[in-house]
Amino acid sequence: MTKEDRLEAKNPSEKFLRMDRIPHIWCPGCGIGTVVTSFNEALKKSKIDLDDVVVVSGIGCTGRVAGYVKLDSFHSTHGRAIPFATGLKLANPNLNVVVFSGDGDIFGIGGNHFIHAARRNMDITVICVNNFNYAMTGGQVAATTPIGANASTAPYGNFEFSFSLPYLAEAAGATYVARWTALHLRRVTKSIQEALAKPGFSLIEVITPCVTLYARRNRLGDGLNLLKYYYDKSVIEHGADTRTLDISYQGKLVVGKFIDKEKPTFLHAMNEHMTKILGDKFVKYGE
Amino acid sequence: MKKVKADPKGVLTGSHYLDGDYAIAEGGLAAGCRFFAGYPITPSTETAERFAERIPSVGGVFIQMEDELASITALIGAAWGGKKSMTVTSGPGFSLMMENIGLACMMETPLVIANVQRGGPSTGLPTLTGQQDMMQAKWGSHGDYEIIALSPDSPQECFDLTIEAFNLSEIYRVPVFVMTDECVGHMHEKVVIPPAEEIEVVERKWYEGPKDKYLPYKLDKDGIPFMVKAGDGYRFHTTGLTHDERGYPVINAECQAETIPRLSDKITDNADKIIMLEEDQIDNAEIVVISYGITSRVSIRAVQLARKAGMKIGTLRLKTVWPFPEKRIKQLAKKIKAFVVPEINYGQVVLEVERCAAGKAGTYHVPHMGGWVHDPNDILNVIKEAAK
Ligand code: SF4
Numbered sequence: 001m002t003k004e005d006r007l008e009a010k011n012p013s014e015k016f017l018r019m020d021r022i023p024h025i026w027c028p029g030c031g032i033g034t035v036v037t038s039f040n041e042a043l044k045k046s047k048i049d050l051d052d053v054v055v056v057s058g059i060g061c062t063g064r065v066a067g068y069v070k071l072d073s074f075h076s077t078h079g080r081a082i083p084f085a086t087g088l089k090l091a092n093p094n095l096n097v098v099v100f101s102g103d104g105d106i107f108g109i110g111g112n113h114f115i116h117a118a119r120r121n122m123d124i125t126v127i128c129v130n131n132f133n134y135a136m137t138g139g140q141v142a143a144t145t146p147i148g149a150n151a152s153t154a155p156y157g158n159f160e161f162s163f164s165l166p167y168l169a170e171a172a173g174a175t176y177v178a179r180w181t182a183l184h185l186r187r188v189t190k191s192i193q194e195a196l197a198k199p200g201f202s203l204i205e206v207i208t209p210c211v212t213l214y215a216r217r218n219r220l221g222d223g224l225n226l227l228k229y230y231y232d233k234s235v236i237e238h239g240a241d242t243r244t245l246d247i248s249y250q251g252k253l254v255v256g257k258f259i260d261k262e263k264p265t266f267l268h269a270m271n272e273h274m275t276k277i278l279g280d281k282f283v284k285y286g287e
Numbered sequence: 288m289k290k291v292k293a294d295p296k297g298v299l300t301g302s303h304y305l306d307g308d309y310a311i312a313e314g315g316l317a318a319g320c321r322f323f324a325g326y327p328i329t330p331s332t333e334t335a336e337r338f339a340e341r342i343p344s345v346g347g348v349f350i351q352m353e354d355e356l357a358s359i360t361a362l363i364g365a366a367w368g369g370k371k372s373m374t375v376t377s378g379p380g381f382s383l384m385m386e387n388i389g390l391a392c393m394m395e396t397p398l399v400i401a402n403v404q405r406g407g408p409s410t411g412l413p414t415l416t417g418q419q420d421m422m423q424a425k426w427g428s429h430g431d432y433e434i435i436a437l438s439p440d441s442p443q444e445c446f447d448l449t450i451e452a453f454n455l456s457e458i459y460r461v462p463v464f465v466m467t468d469e470c471v472g473h474m475h476e477k478v479v480i481p482p483a484e485e486i487e488v489v490e491r492k493w494y495e496g497p498k499d500k501y502l503p504y505k506l507d508k509d510g511i512p513f514m515v516k517a518g519d520g521y522r523f524h525t526t527g528l529t530h531d532e533r534g535y536p537v538i539n540a541e542c543q544a545e546t547i548p549r550l551s552d553k554i555t556d557n558a559d560k561i562i563m564l565e566e567d568q569i570d571n572a573e574i575v576v577i578s579y580g581i582t583s584r585v586s587i588r589a590v591q592l593a594r595k596a597g598m599k600i601g602t603l604r605l606k607t608v609w610p611f612p613e614k615r616i617k618q619l620a621k622k623i624k625a626f627v628v629p630e631i632n633y634g635q636v637v638l639e640v641e642r643c644a645a646g647k648a649g650t651y652h653v654p655h656m657g658g659w660v661h662d663p664n665d666i667l668n669v670i671k672e673a674a675k
Contacts, residue, residue: 070522092368
């Protein structure tokens, strides 16, 4: 066995990663890799045909996920992963489409697409790594930065109210909403599995440390410390009222599965409606 | 290139009375477009409406997106999902699409965008005509790249050139624009839609080799890579970052130097095959009137009057505006006295004519700020001035 063989043999995610692209660009101690591990685990456990799984990312640190997973994968533009995924899903309804991106990408520049895809109940799974800042560009304030946290463009601390992602997702119409911290490996895995199997729009928010920027600027310790801190600060409350899920700076984190309900997907609704109205004239699509 | 007969399901064979906007939708359906994502904007909305009405009985998807950023990006996703896809818009929406037009170019994604132009900038003249987005079509997204832009001058041509746009987009794996304008878009005329077996459509350049050998950006002999679609087991990756033939990002000057010229060269090297021109009485002409879209129809009157007055006038109509017919303009510049270029803007395509004429022939612009078409007499006056 060569040294490389040994290294590869040790990596249980090998089957799911583009090993020719490893080492990845993430900082040592960054939590994004942990979420990718949970994702791979979910793929393994759910036993879906990997040929049918597609990952779309936007731009940012988490946006690089699409480049590392050994699936059909698209690294699109900043904020536009959801409409890209919408096009893919509608063109080929067999696909299990996953948007894997960061909070700035999905809820800052891409927020409008998020609410509309949720409203339509587009059958895609959104995994949002929330590290409370724009990391790739150097730690700027985001729509998710808690009040009081410091960021490079909020050098005196953030004073803007932030989004509560599960609350927003529920209000917009998502049929599956969960929040975990990155250290809840098994729970994240289970939620991703459930979301992949769910016909409808799913959001899994994963609170994840950005060790290099958010943690350093706010003196929150190293990656492992913060991973552990978030985990310890979390309280599992399945089914919690999403109006109560605001995140305060270094405060309590309510996690769990909040929403899991049934609703016709966009394509299902389209097929049902058109059949009712047009009868034989309608050519059923993708079913 | 694999040509097949059009899928009869999308072809509304017969003689119709349609406006240009509707004809664009029919052209798309005939070409095999089965995915349309759009956002309402005057004066282009009728194309989306027509598609929404027709697609349920053809088999495909129409979706009204939340904005034009979403529309264009959904098109790219749908193209990689295996569908021929299109959208329609006008100035403000076209502006919003620019970033992701760049993504489509970078990922080498075939798709079609029709722009029914109105007067700009900004909200400008929503309901009135313009030809002010011609340079934006070529240069609007950041970075170096080439696109193809066609300009129909009638509803019939809206139909014909939309099919052509799809064919070119598949051959060159590039976004193709149908640059029409409010006048042509809202003009009702006879549109003859031939039987499906008389319509040739180009199939996507599908990869057919062994699965593990597929490289998304490995060039074929003609310089255009083969395509696959998501879900077929190739486990491929693509990105808007500068990438190698595996589609993997490579962030350095060397990879940039390899990738970027290719995106332009695949169009410019094939310009002769792409460019469609319509010429009339050009052989002994002293003055050549160059125009496109609605302005070419208005020019006819000016040219008739000038010819009646004994002037030797040729006309050259740009059915393809981009890539620009450089070679032809350079040839003509050596033989003629001057070009006259009327267009509904403050000077766009005329700059290209001037560049190609390179001082060997005069170049005269006939501007119109938009909102209406030229008075033929304004064009005639400039023809007279050019002939002096
Ligand atoms: S900057 Fe932050 S989010 Fe980005 S890789 Fe480093 S630790 Fe992770």
